[in-house]
Amino acid sequence: MNKKGLFISFEGGEACGKSTQIKLLKEYVSTLKNKEDFVFVREPGGTPLTEEIRRLLLNYEIDKPLPMTELLLFCAARVEDVEKIIKPALEKGKIVIADRFYDSTIAYQGMARNIMNVEQILKLTKTIIGDIKPDLTFYLKLSPEEAFKRKSKINEGLDRIEKEGLLFHKQVEKGYDYISNLEKERFVIIDANKTPDEISNEIIKKLNNKINNM
Ligand SMILES: Nc1ncnc2c1ncn2[C@@H]1O[C@H](COP(=O)(O)OP(=O)(O)O)[C@@H](O)[C@H]1O
């Protein structure tokens, strides 16, 4: 692939503040002259089909998928998002900002559900989407205990995976720690206990640094 753009992902366990930060980043981008250069995508989602897969994965009450089915549905949606949104945007030189990418599969389906080990997930990922990987990944690190406190304030509207217990989310954190250590060069680890504005400033600074070095 003749890649010219920049691919940024946001990762971290539930309630670490990904959506909050992406919203703040969108506000910042909306003030820029080149705002058209930015493309935001949530994973899975963003196309009619992947929004439907997202609904099946997160909010489908009728039947619970087997762990392997869950893994493959996330992967199926990723293929769609990569081929239909992410690659075309990068080929046009855009800056793509994704709410989650394959590190989530490593943490959730790999480490927490233990469906495949990390090496197998990386191999599967490479098989289905090729060499594409984020140039920069913001990992918002928040202890599962702190995340649970935040979630207890929200209470309503938690999806199927958010409703998993503390042990599950501790494994998710282990997964993120593992992959962020394995692919250090692209990871920026952020203390998600700071205020949203502090975190946002840190992210914008790091992002601008990366853009200036493109
Ligand atoms: N830095 C922060 N400090 C305290 N609370 C936060 C912070 N960032 C987000 N929150 C709150 O935590 C909850 C989850 O945030 P959200 O951005 O939806 O997380 P995610 O998308 O990672 O699940 C929301 O109620 C949000 O207002």
Ligand SMILES: [Mg+2]
């Ligand atoms: Mg979110």
